[in-house]
Amino acid sequence: xxxxxxxxxxxxxxxxxxxxxxxxxxxxxxxxxxxxxxxxxxxxxxxxxxxxxxxxxxxxxxxxxxxxxxxxxxxxxxxxxxxxxxxxxxxxxxxxxxxxxxxxxxxxxxxxxxxxxxxxxxxxxxxxxxxxxxxxxxxxxxxxxxxxxxxxx
Numbered sequence: 001x002x003x004x005x006x007x008x009x010x011x012x013x014x015x016x017x018x019x020x021x022x023x024x025x026x027x028x029x030x031x032x033x034x035x036x037x038x039x040x041x042x043x044x045x046x047x048x049x050x051x052x053x054x055x056x057x058x059x060x061x062x063x064x065x066x067x068x069x070x071x072x073x074x075x076x077x078x079x080x081x082x083x084x085x086x087x088x089x090x091x092x093x094x095x096x097x098x099x100x101x102x103x104x105x106x107x108x109x110x111x112x113x114x115x116x117x118x119x120x121x122x123x124x125x126x127x128x129x130x131x132x133x134x135x136x137x138x139x140x141x142x143x144x145x146x147x148x149x150x151x152x153x
Contacts, residue, residue, distance in 0.1 A: 002029045002134075006102035007080075008036050008093050011065035014108030018138035019069055022106030023078045025136075033080040034100050035073060037066035038089045059086075090126035102133055109139040 005026040009015050019035075026033045039062045063084055070082045081100075085092040097105050107124060124137055 002026065002031045002104045004032045004034065004100055004102045004104075005029075006034045006036060006093070006097050006100060006105045007069070008038070008089070008105060008107045009065065009069040010037065010108065011068060012108060014138070015069075016072070016108075017141050018106050018108035018136075019072060020076070020141075021138045022104075022136065023073055023076050025104075025106075027076075027078060031104075032100075033073065033078055034096070034102065035066065035069050035080050035082045036093065036096055037062050037069065037082075037084055038092045039084065039086045040089060041087065059084075090123045090130065093123075093127060094130045097131055097133055104134045104136060105131055106136045106138060109137050 002025070005022055007019055007022045007026075009019055023033060025031075039057075039059050066082055066084050070080065073080045083096060085096060093105060093107075096102075105127065107127065109124065124135075127135055
């Protein structure tokens with residue numbers, strides 16, 4: 001069914017649920033797993049030249065998130081490749097999906113209000129418009145029984 005599954009991981013509760021669901025699905029398909037975390041460019045705010053704020057670099061924090069996701073996959077017995085990328089999340093996820101030949105991208109769903117979606121945009125919407133493969137937006141915790149039925153795991 002799927003030969004390469006890209007798990008986009010941000011360390012959130014939603015991301016952990018998506019990681020588990022995507023990893024279990026990849027196991028069932030015998031698919032290659034690529035775990036991806038993205039360091040987004042720091043925000044720069046300013047009004048005039050004397051008042052500029054640059055958000056701190058989050059590379060170390062995101063590397064820790066990637067390491068935590070990789071450890072979860074190891075505990076699940078899922079072989080994987082881990083990648084840390086820099087840039088806009090939707091763009092990097094799309095690029096890595098193409099580079100790795102992913103036929104499924106798995107992301108978590110983050111609820112946000114209309115104003116936040118307008119200001120920041122939706123990564124999921126951007127992915128659905130830009131990916132050339134399937135996109136699974138995981139929202140709920142799914143038990144092994146729901147995911148696999150009566151099949152042996």
